Amino acid sequence: MRAGVVGASGLAGGELIRLITQHPDLELAFLGGSSNIGRRPAELHPGLRLDFGGLTVRPVTAESVDELADTVDVIFLATPAPVSAELSALLADRIPAVIDLSGAFRIRTPELHDRWYPKVSRRPDLADRFVYGVPELVRDRLPDAALISLPGCYATSITLGLAPLTLGLGLDLTTVVVDGKSGSSGGGLQLRTADLHPFRSGAIAPYAPTGHRHAGEVRDFLDRARPGSIGKLSMSAYGVSHVRGLLTSSYVFTDAAVDQRELQRAYLRFYKEHRFVRVRRHNETLIPVPDPQAVLGSNFCDVTVLYDEDDGRIVVLSALDNLVKGAAGQAVQAANLRFGLPEETGLTMQPVLPV
Amino acid sequence: MRAGVVGASGLAGGELIRLITQHPDLELAFLGGSSNIGRRPAELHPGLRLDFGGLTVRPVTAESVDELADTVDVIFLATPAPVSAELSALLADRIPAVIDLSGAFRIRTPELHDRWYPKVSRRPDLADRFVYGVPELVRDRLPDAALISLPGCYATSITLGLAPLTLGLGLDLTTVVVDGKSGSSGGGLQLRTADLHPFRSGAIAPYAPTGHRHAGEVRDFLDRARPGSIGKLSMSAYGVSHVRGLLTSSYVFTDAAVDQRELQRAYLRFYKEHRFVRVRRHNETLIPVPDPQAVLGSNFCDVTVLYDEDDGRIVVLSALDNLVKGAAGQAVQAANLRFGLPEETGLTMQPVLPV
Amino acid sequence: MRAGVVGASGLAGGELIRLITQHPDLELAFLGGSSNIGRRPAELHPGLRLDFGGLTVRPVTAESVDELADTVDVIFLATPAPVSAELSALLADRIPAVIDLSGAFRIRTPELHDRWYPKVSRRPDLADRFVYGVPELVRDRLPDAALISLPGCYATSITLGLAPLTLGLGLDLTTVVVDGKSGSSGGGLQLRTADLHPFRSGAIAPYAPTGHRHAGEVRDFLDRARPGSIGKLSMSAYGVSHVRGLLTSSYVFTDAAVDQRELQRAYLRFYKEHRFVRVRRHNETLIPVPDPQAVLGSNFCDVTVLYDEDDGRIVVLSALDNLVKGAAGQAVQAANLRFGLPEETGLTMQPVLPV
Amino acid sequence: MRAGVVGASGLAGGELIRLITQHPDLELAFLGGSSNIGRRPAELHPGLRLDFGGLTVRPVTAESVDELADTVDVIFLATPAPVSAELSALLADRIPAVIDLSGAFRIRTPELHDRWYPKVSRRPDLADRFVYGVPELVRDRLPDAALISLPGCYATSITLGLAPLTLGLGLDLTTVVVDGKSGSSGGGLQLRTADLHPFRSGAIAPYAPTGHRHAGEVRDFLDRARPGSIGKLSMSAYGVSHVRGLLTSSYVFTDAAVDQRELQRAYLRFYKEHRFVRVRRHNETLIPVPDPQAVLGSNFCDVTVLYDEDDGRIVVLSALDNLVKGAAGQAVQAANLRFGLPEETGLTMQPVLPV
Known part of the structure; x- marks a missing residue:
């Protein structure tokens, strides 16, 4: 093509x-x-x-x-x-x-x-x-889509993290607090003093502390996918001191009773047919995951779900390369699906680590 | 001495x-x-x-x-x-x-x-x-304290962020979700592969996703300071890609009605006599604050409070140098108070920025 | 295979x-x-x-x-x-x-x-x-080589930088001063305090200031390739604050008369048939090149040659990804040549930038 | 004042x-x-x-x-x-x-x-x-100087590194090759795409590969201080991936016979009365020195001299904080001397490490 x-x-x-x-x-x-x-x-x-x-x-x-x-x-x-x-x-x-x-x-x-x-x-x-959505979640509609709108990088990560709860397990989430941490490539190449290397290096910059429009996308999409499944959903976004990759932490409160084992199973089941989403255990490799460095340059989104017994909350962590799975990679993935190619065509590159 | x-x-x-x-x-x-x-x-x-x-x-x-x-x-x-x-x-x-x-x-x-x-x-x-506490909050007890226990770096930051709400405004906090982001110096100098530069550089490492013992300190202290003021309090901690400095984000839900103006005033009032805590507006300088790079090398703790109208939550951000205000600096501050010296003696160094 | x-x-x-x-x-x-x-x-x-x-x-x-x-x-x-x-x-x-x-x-x-x-x-x-050498320079011998020894990462970069002078132009180099700058991945994963993130981040570590064994390789190889072409050749090596990629600067003094135009042509000619070596002009893109970030994750080696009229010296800069062209990538390249595959097979990935 | x-x-x-x-x-x-x-x-x-x-x-x-x-x-x-x-x-x-x-x-x-x-x-x-010079080298003239011109950051470092050879030992240096490595703060806060964090982070940017005007200063000053002591002197400058601090490597060839012991003594003697210049052995602490991180935020310039027997060259390494000893700190130092204050007044801060 x-x-x-x-x-x-x-x-x-x-x-x-x-x-x-x-x-x-x-x-x-x-x-x-x-x-x-x-x-x-x-x-x-x-x-x-x-x-x-x-x-x-x-x-x-x-x-x-x-x-x-x-x-x-x-x-x-x-x-x-x-x-x-x-x-x-x-x-x-x-x-x-x-x-x-x-x-x-x-x-x-x-x-x-x-x-x-x-x-x-x-x-x-x-x-x-326009068909909007993370390709994994709108896969069936893409072959016929002449117009495709793809989610923002944060929205991709958050949505892939929450979908197994609302769409897989059918939970109603009363309160979701999202904390997003992104590298500097997320901000593009506009010339701003705060984005020059001397100030951006070493920063933990609370650039959107009380809201981010990607949260609007997530709510809009999940709410349409299963009305009423999302109560409060707030987000704060931070720029941290690397360049590529983001991590979203979704702290989820729900009235339903769940446990670690059930959550892990549900996530594995939900993404069973989706090669780009890797459901990972927190301690399965020599660094804690998910960490965006472990998906760098690739189209993977790594997702980990944890049940925090102390407060009865669910912690969902998702990491992706904002320029690949959060942008160009998922765009090529959507094009593959649009034209009937295998979803992974041209996207089989492994992460480059360490960088 | x-x-x-x-x-x-x-x-x-x-x-x-x-x-x-x-x-x-x-x-x-x-x-x-x-x-x-x-x-x-x-x-x-x-x-x-x-x-x-x-x-x-x-x-x-x-x-x-x-x-x-x-x-x-x-x-x-x-x-x-x-x-x-x-x-x-x-x-x-x-x-x-x-x-x-x-x-x-x-x-x-x-x-x-x-x-x-x-x-x-x-x-x-x-x-x-032992007298335990951030020096600002136990100042009166230090002159007579022969044994002093100082809070952890995260606990110092979180406590200074929340105290104006519970002790100043007298609010009851129903749910507090803390997201802590720290540089690599917070982990000390133990030899672990994950802490070698190739893996720690560029990381967003979710090293304590479902709990951190510093949160235990915060709860224990604030609960004793005003019993019942803290409901749920959970924390997740992340290692990010710089060396020195941490930021804690406390996402606070309360049943009380508050607004931005009232919060800002309350924080300024609470820390009026405390030179090391700087209550800062989010946009008052050329980078978003608080950011740990703006306190690096100094004994300052920068605190910003924001009211997020969308979800009716309070966002409290605090930043400090984990080795200074989070450790050695506050120890010297405590020694000053113990021996009747002016609190700032030997601690007037300005932050080193950019680094 | x-x-x-x-x-x-x-x-x-x-x-x-x-x-x-x-x-x-x-x-x-x-x-x-x-x-x-x-x-x-x-x-x-x-x-x-x-x-x-x-x-x-x-x-x-x-x-x-x-x-x-x-x-x-x-x-x-x-x-x-x-x-x-x-x-x-x-x-x-x-x-x-x-x-x-x-x-x-x-x-x-x-x-x-x-x-x-x-x-x-x-x-x-x-x-x-053993057949030893950068694949580009021993290409003809690899199809029959059952035992292949590949150069070190620095040696690959320096040799590719100097070969057009000694083997292409036939110059005798009286004095070569090499300054090598490498990221932390060059040092492997041994557990040393100096390689922990707090000390390696932000470092310019002169770890081999008076010599590096990769310089021994370069001299040995070039001297055999054209005896007498190398006079003094010294090297100093530094660890800088990124993870992947290295740059070598070879400051070359020769008695021969050369100029910028002739040098540039000689380099282009020398590497005309070699896709992995890119002869680049210093200002041809929006960052000065060569810079290892512009080859990151790929098997490219970028080379720039400059004539410094002031002191009559030649400045040769070469950059490569020490783990790819400096190690695994050139190993796969050698395997391709050994087995009669096109040299680029499996190595066509583009650099990942920015990272 | x-x-x-x-x-x-x-x-x-x-x-x-x-x-x-x-x-x-x-x-x-x-x-x-x-x-x-x-x-x-x-x-x-x-x-x-x-x-x-x-x-x-x-x-x-x-x-x-x-x-x-x-x-x-x-x-x-x-x-x-x-x-x-x-x-x-x-x-x-x-x-x-x-x-x-x-x-x-x-x-x-x-x-x-x-x-x-x-x-x-x-x-x-x-x-x-105007009285021009590193304060250590023009100390006697500063009390009467109404107009003072201070060297550039690189020039300060190179001059302090070479002066013990030409002015202390009285050597004639036939060829000096300087390789300078600086953090991004050396470039100021101009808005250029190449200096945005995504491109400057992880860079080894050869921004002045064939010459830098600071080398002109060094030659001009040393030549006047002892005419004929400097033969060829060339410089190349690189931007590396940290923010503050620079290292200069001066590779020196001389016809005189010297050895490590003599060099070390000469440097110690030359800077005996100068508290801000620290003559350090390469392996005296847990990281190789000099490294700019070990002087960060302070007015120190760390200097190490090494004799490389292989090629009969002298390697002089000097590190300083470009914003302190390379700019503001040495300006205050000059002001102290101008007004008869002890040289160290207000400049006794220790380096901040790790950062």
């Missing part, structure tokens, strides 16, 4: 290029963007191999859509949400698969969308046509 | 040496330990100035107590809890001030002590004589 | 497992070691996928050689040099390809070997049969 | 504020700058204590010089070189001590100045009046 990437200068764009060039059935056929026009991939992404047959970044405009439609079978939008909203309107029905990595079409409930994305106006008819 | 440090090889021991040599009224007169006997400070702590007038590490035994009692006015025990339990029995009533940085005498309730410190047996009569 | 890895617990061993499982024509058939007997790969290497069909670490003994010979077509020795010396004697002529990653058989000149590896005794007849 | 800091927003400016507030005889009386006018110190430097008696950043103009002259006894210019050149002309003869941390007045030889600072025009008469 011929693939295009819009937003080729960004971190998710670069990661898409990396994965597409490693994919046996995808061919990189187009690079789009609003900056760095005319630049080659290796200029923008210092690690990429140097030869891309002359591909350079080009603008995407109403005028160029015809040509683009002739060039690619699938287009990945690694663009800011407002840009994705615009481009989706242009590209829908013109390209067999439009896969959006932004927040433009993630939240279905209009009020919730407007709260977290007040500046992203989108066409409601278009929004309704 | 002449000061001795037992546990001179460890990280807290080294930090005590650093602070004592910077203190105008303390003189380093003794170094004790069970390993590295005969070694000079600079051999063990690579940064320390090289000249210590011949001081080397010596063992502390029943036989040497007389000489030690003639040598020092205050002794700091930066030793493992079982060693502190033994040494305290030897040194009590022989040295005017015994200041223990270990967990041996922190928890008053016997059942709680036995649960978290099952291997630390101590004499009950001795245990009862 | 069926592949075995001895030294499966170490970092190079883990990386071999990673690469073999990603290789279309290699099958992991044996794991050997002297510790961790009976353990599964994922217990030892936290990132690896969990399922390895029951493979566990087994000892390699004189008694087990017959079985091993039936099990594998190629064996990789990621063992300490003394162990490699012993195992090679056992395995030579029993397994079609023995590929040693240690220093046991790197240096041909006996006096030089004894100086840098005084404790490694080896059979001279066996030593003579 | 009343002190002013111009360039209060930058890293060196912040460090000056830190040190001045810890100094018993300096009082912070003025903050100047061209940006952040009206801001308080803690807004710009997140770690600083919050209370500065209302001091905010103010512009320095021709009109405000009178008032400034009434306000301060010493002014520190932590400004870019062109700004320092302008301000010095305004402030000379108006304020008893002008201490410039920029490169404006470092190089005496006009051709050399113009080469490395082509955009910095300065009044020659003013330039001649």
Whole structure:
């Protein structure tokens, strides 16, 4: 399949290029963007191999859509949400698969969308046509999806962590407190003093202490998947001192009686057919897991569930590489499912550890 | 005053040496330990100035107590809890001030002590004589305290964060979920593969996901300070990829009605007379605070309180340098108070930032 | 081909497992070691996928050689040099390809070997049969090589950097000063206090300031390749504060007249047929290159040559991932060449950046 | 003494504020700058204590010089070189001590100045009046110096490393190859993509591979101090993955016969009266030294000299905190000497380690 990437200068764009060039059935056929026009991939992404047959970044405009439609079978939008909203309107029905990595079409409930994305106006008819979700949880709907909206990196991790409780065990969660810890690549490449190396290195930066819009996604999705299963759900997000990978800790209170053994079984059962989600015991290897370093560079999401008897709470930890399983990798996974390829095609790379 | 440090090889021991040599009224007169006997400070702590007038590490035994009692006015025990339990029995009533940085005498309730410190047996009569607490919260009792037990690094941070709620505002906290994030110096210098640089660098290691004994301290102390003020209190602890400094996030649910303005005022009022606790607004400087890098090397504890309207929860963030305010610095602070010196003596160093 | 890895617990061993499982024509058939007997790969290497069909670490003994010979077509020795010396004697002529990653058989000149590896005794007849060299530089000899010795990580980088000068341009280098900078993974997983995260993080550790045995390899190899081409060659090595990847700076003085344009052309020409060596201009992308982060996880070695007019010196910079191109990757590359596979088979992964 | 800091927003400016507030005889009386006018110190430097008696950043103009002259006894210019050149002309003869941390007045030889600072025009008469040098090496001239120019961070380290050879032992150095490794704080707070945390973390960035203007300073100074003592002197500079501190490696070739014992003695003798320079043996503590982490936050410069018998070269390693001994600390040290205070006043803080 011929693939295009819009937003080729960004971190998710670069990661898409990396994965597409490693994919046996995808061919990189187009690079789009609003900056760095005319630049080659290796200029923008210092690690990429140097030869891309002359591909350079080009603008995407109403005028160029015809040509683009002739060039690619699938287009990945690694663009800011407002840009994705615009481009989706242009590209829908013109390209067999439009896969959006932004927040433009993630939240279905209009009020919730407007709260977290007040500046992203989108066409409601278009929004309704998007299939949203972590590929594992919407797998059946992807083969027919011409428009796909993928969750944010945190939302992917939290949702994969909570789904076995609400959708697998059918529990009602009265209170969920999420603490998210992410590396600096989660913030993109905007030029801010606080993100310069001297201040970001060694930091534990409480950048979103009282809420994060990815929590809005999670609630919206899980609530639609099983109405009433989520009571309070709050989130705080921190930037910690590494670059790639995130860990979400979901502290869950429920009125139901559960125990460690039952939880472990439920998680194993829930993800039995899903190779990218690894249900891991906390002490099964020489470092405590899940730890994002153990999935770095790969499309794995490691999940551990623990029952804390003291307070009767469930602790769900999930770790993923925010640029792979949290963005580009799950986008390629969605494309695989969309086009009937085995889900793992081009995504079998092992984590790179230690880094 | 002449000061001795037992546990001179460890990280807290080294930090005590650093602070004592910077203190105008303390003189380093003794170094004790069970390993590295005969070694000079600079051999063990690579940064320390090289000249210590011949001081080397010596063992502390029943036989040497007389000489030690003639040598020092205050002794700091930066030793493992079982060693502190033994040494305290030897040194009590022989040295005017015994200041223990270990967990041996922190928890008053016997059942709680036995649960978290099952291997630390101590004499009950001795245990009862220890004054335990963050210096800010037991300031009045320190001038007469011959035996002082100081909180763990996490406990110091959490307690300073919660005290204005329970002791200042008089709130009853129904549920407190604590998420602690610490650098690698919190784990000391034991040789473990998981703590080698290749695995610890870049980690978000969930090393104590379902409980931490410092949470036991916090509950025990706050419950005695105002019985019934703490309902559920659970903690999870993570090792993140820097070396020095920790952040604790306390997610607090209470039935009382509060708002941001009231909370901010209450915290400022509570710590008005306490120079080492800085109540900071989240956005008052160019990085989000509190962040442990903004207190690094200093005796400050930065505290921020936020009201999250969405879920009606209070978010309390506290950051400190685990080796200073969380250990050696607060030990010197306690010694200052014990001997009637101004609390800040020798502790006025500003944070070193960026590092 | 069926592949075995001895030294499966170490970092190079883990990386071999990673690469073999990603290789279309290699099958992991044996794991050997002297510790961790009976353990599964994922217990030892936290990132690896969990399922390895029951493979566990087994000892390699004189008694087990017959079985091993039936099990594998190629064996990789990621063992300490003394162990490699012993195992090679056992395995030579029993397994079609023995590929040693240690220093046991790197240096041909006996006096030089004894100086840098005084404790490694080896059979001279066996030593003579090993083909040693960076695969790029001994490519023609590898198809017939039953015994292959691969250079150390630093030696690979330095040799690839200097070869175009001595072997391509035919220059005589009067003085070469090498400054090597490596991450902590270069030191393996031995338990040393100085390698614990608190001390290794933020370090610039001059661990081998007056010499490094990898420099012995380089001199020995280049001197044999073109006798007299190397005058003085000294090296100093530093551990810096990241985990994976190294950079070598070779400051070269020669009496010959050269200029930037000629050097650049010579390097491009020399590596024209070698896909894993990328000759890069210093400013061709958004970070200065070569930088090991731009080759991380890949088998690339990035090389930049610069002429410093001020002092008439040549500056050669080379960067590689010490665990891939400096160890496991080049071992797989050698295996590919040994068995007539395209050199890049299983090694086409792009660098993972940023990390 | 009343002190002013111009360039209060930058890293060196912040460090000056830190040190001045810890100094018993300096009082912070003025903050100047061209940006952040009206801001308080803690807004710009997140770690600083919050209370500065209302001091905010103010512009320095021709009109405000009178008032400034009434306000301060010493002014520190932590400004870019062109700004320092302008301000010095305004402030000379108006304020008893002008201490410039920029490169404006470092190089005496006009051709050399113009080469490395082509955009910095300065009044020659003013330039001649500046006393330039590491305080240790120009100590006698500082009490009478109204205008002081301090070396760059690298130059300080290299000069302190080489001076015992040329000025102490009287050696002529035929070739000196300098390899400098610095943390990210050396680059200041300019907003560049390459300096964002994702790319700077884990980097070994060869940012000045064929020359650095600090080498120009070193040559200019040492050549004037003992003409003819320096032959070739080249430098390459690298950014490594920590924040604070630098190490310079000077690889020295000389025709003179020396040995380790003689070198060690010469260095100890040369720095006998200089408390801030610590001559250290490479293995005297648990990490190899010198390592910048062992001087972090302090005004120490650690120096180690080694004789490499293999190639007859001398290896000189020096480490310092670029913001303290390389900038603000040595500025305060110079001020102490200027005003007849003991050199160490306000600079006795021990290194903070580990960080």
